[in-house]
Amino acid sequence: MIRVRFHGRGGHGMKTASRILGTAAFLEGFRVQDSPLYGAERRGAPITAFTRINDHPILERGIITIPDLVLVADETLLEDPLANPFLGLHAGSLLFINSPTSTQAMAEAVAARHPTPARILTGDLTALTLEKIGKAQALSATVGAAACKLAGVIGMGALEKATRKELEELGLPSPLIDRNLEAALLAFEQTPRVPLASAPPQPAPLQGLVVPVYQPPARGTPSVAAPGNIILRKTGGWRIFRPVIEYDKCNQCWICFVRCPEGAISLDEKEDPHIDYDHCKGCLICVEECPTKAVVKEREVHAW
Amino acid sequence: MAIEHAYKKLKEISLEEFILPGTSTCGGCGGLEALRLAHKVLGKNVVFVNAAGCFTLLALFPFSPFKGSWLYTTMASAPAGAQGIRDALDLLIARGALSIEEDLQVIVLAGDGASYDIGLASTSGAIYRNLDFWYFCYDNEAYGNTGVQMSSATPYAARTTTTPAAVLTPEGTELPKKDLFEIWRAHCPPYLATVSPRHPLDLARKFEKAKAFKGPKLFIAYSPCPTGWHYDPGQTPEIARLAVETGLWALKEAVHGEVAHTYIPKKLKSVEEYLQAQGRFAHLFHPVRQEAALRKIREAITQYWAPYLRTMQNAK
Amino acid sequence: MGPQREEMLTGNMAAAWGARLARAEYVPAYPITPQTEIVETLAQWFADGTMQGKFVTMDSEHSMLTAAGAAAATGVRVFTATSSQGLLYAFEVLYTVAGWRVPLVLVNVSRALASPITLEPDHNDVLAARDAGFLQIHCETCQEVLDSILMAYKIAEDPRVLLPVIVNLDGYYLSFTREPVAIPSAEEAAAFLPPYEPHHAFFKASRPLAQGIAVLGGFIYSYFRYQEQLAARNALAVHDEVAAEFARRFGRSYGPVEAYRLEDAEYALVMSNAFATKGKAAVDLFRQRGERVGLLRLRLLRPFPHEAVQAALRGKRAVAVLDQNLSVGQGGITYQEVAAALYHEPSRPLLLSCIGGLGGKEISAGEFEEVLELMKEAAATGQVPGPQLLYTEGEQTQMAHLLDIAGKEWG
Ligand SMILES: Cc1ncc(C[n+]2csc(CCOP(=O)(O)OP(=O)(O)O)c2C)c(N)n1
């Protein structure tokens, strides 16, 4: 069995990537499962998708905790505790990161910050996507193609058919599908073959079942008595672009503060705006709305 | 009650936040923007009574973004929940179990699907009973939380996941948007208004004005939804501006049933600019231009504004 | 024991008295036969100042139960009532308010469910709610209705429980039937049931609280849902304490089940609600001619009193569960629950299932005779037949005649 996990943000197309891999493997005659995992987030937050490929019926369901192949659509996700792409990586598995950084440099960075037994591979699928499709976020076809190559059991023909089918189902116009296909085939060619080894079956240690006890109602009932504690939850990791204020151009008009849906912009006593980067989701309304163009957008600095 | 704030300039808007950041709504959510602005006028002594929708996940165990209180009810019965809370607060205060300082303003928070469709009977009941409550409908013109299906608030010719633009239904949604404002107005509530997050002062003035009324205070907030309408999140204010300037979203209020427009565009902008900015209307332009559908949209706007524009002309 | 006057009351009036003596402060209502008399009475009492608080007619049972739950979540004592279609119309709200852990009392007047639409009772309505998180007390007499409502509040409001309760009575057979009911004095009732003062559910400016909050993640949901289970199981002991105090104060005692002439019985009927009276009459007839037959009446349906059921049926040769309900495709609902309770008994009785009284159909003395025959035959052969519908040859003939009149053809 090959277990593949995709990490992206909403809008990256990782569900579709997992389906391209799923359909391609299916066309190659395998038994396949693919599924996305949705959280509470409507859009922008980390999302995960899974594909399992086997030559006999699959006796697993749900999330993949011990993956053989992990594809990360955006390297900022490496640091995102909500995404946690390192979960369950083992010596036989491969961590593919979409990044312009070289494999060598990335491997060193990962080793320094988050040692993992898995092998590391990078590829700049964003550049390819930008060039062929024109939209940096539309990564489903290229990441799907890289996954097909790395899974090691899928041919170009199956990839092509699967990509077309999945994108048609999304209702993409055919010229756009053609461009996606071109990008996908290139991504397939560019991605090297790396042998994967499935994790050996894990022993299942006893988990220790509890005897549940009744808790006093002030504690044991589903309510929250800590108003505003959502501030503990960071949404800054959703950003692809970061709004940055150039204070010399700011004329303290309040517009960015008023328009920010999140309340992530506050004003100080001089009426200068300040962005709460822990929570700014990167919608860029402030960039669009600032009358003096004092808020500019910058590509999120890559952490790795 | 005296009007505390005139809201003549942006700088009168409260600096205090009542919904803290960290929620799971999409970046650029127009509904959240409208709610945040309204909350600034209402202050912190509120209890939201929520119907199922995107905003149900604003409060997600163990987190709450609110400085005030919250009760999620069901999709169809948030106004009934408001009734129960309002009545109970009144009873507790009347018998001295709760001091008047502990009182809360009760606010139904519901999407258009809940408001226009499944919860309409419950709302009608609450307005009929003259319940002293606020109703904040964030109208994103579809069932957003379930993935953007058509609701009766979806405008004619918008594409949703259940009204695809397809061979037999080239326009997508075939029916016009239900007129909830008029349905609510038929109940003659003391205060009823439409608002838009792009018009924060108009919005603030309306909430401020409504404070003077006891009974139902009802708001329909135009709520651009980047996820469901298919545009870049940064465009939310621009979409909202165009909705008003093209005459698609009328900013108005009704005091005891008497309607007044609070903003009348000097000249209506071409609606096509609005439609072209959103993926949900893209099929009206590509691969072929759907002239009949576009005409229908234009005519509906003209028909709506004709009496008011005429009054304006006469006034000149 | 305080002074209690007796009056002729219908089951519905007894329910209204229960709410009144409990000093229910808030009553959202919606009419439905055969429950309506309850809310009419309460409306009158609120209107003339007999009761203090607020009565409000809602726009549906769905709204009614939401308002009830929300008011309880704000901190007042709430009463409401419905029946049949109304209970099912409010179905999602049953789970919702139970999850809020609010101790309101809902009286359900049982009435069979459409289709075909009808007015007479069976218990599919109330049993549909059995998994919702409401406790359930099923009553046999008008007196028990009044008493159970008072007890229900005391159980529900106990911090070891904090779950809502349904008190059930049969439409027509109790709802419209008058019999003498002892009415406790307001003072005695107040001494038994102190005011409701919640520490877990309230709305006030000084202590913001987000109630009814969404959760994502099965382990969070499991925790809260299972707290309901633990609370409901706590209610077994709380019920017994409350019943003991009730007996001390008012002289009437109630168990989670009622054993009628069961001690030395070889055969037993298991029944609930008003038709249990008919079962008791049958038992008396059997006893007169020396047959050792008794009856077990299920009173507390939630939490289900497994041990009390085991103890009551231990050593019987055969037991017939008479279900006045039908789980289509399965059979009797309480049969399954009694069977589960008896499964681990070392020498469990043969357990027969009968379905009777659907849509209020009479269960005649002759049908009880048939049930006893079935039990004896099973005891003799050791074979338990499949579920038996209590439906007589005479009824069958009559039904055929009606089908002819209705122009219904064969084939
Ligand atoms: C009785 C019932 N039916 C259906 C649903 C599923 N549901 C949950 S949220 C939702 C969409 C709500 O749409 P809307 O009111 O427009 O709010 P939005 O999601 O757009 O915020 C639906 C249909 C439900 N929760 N309850």
Ligand code: SF4
């Ligand atoms: S789907 Fe639309 S309404 Fe819902 S949270 Fe996202 S932007 Fe807001």
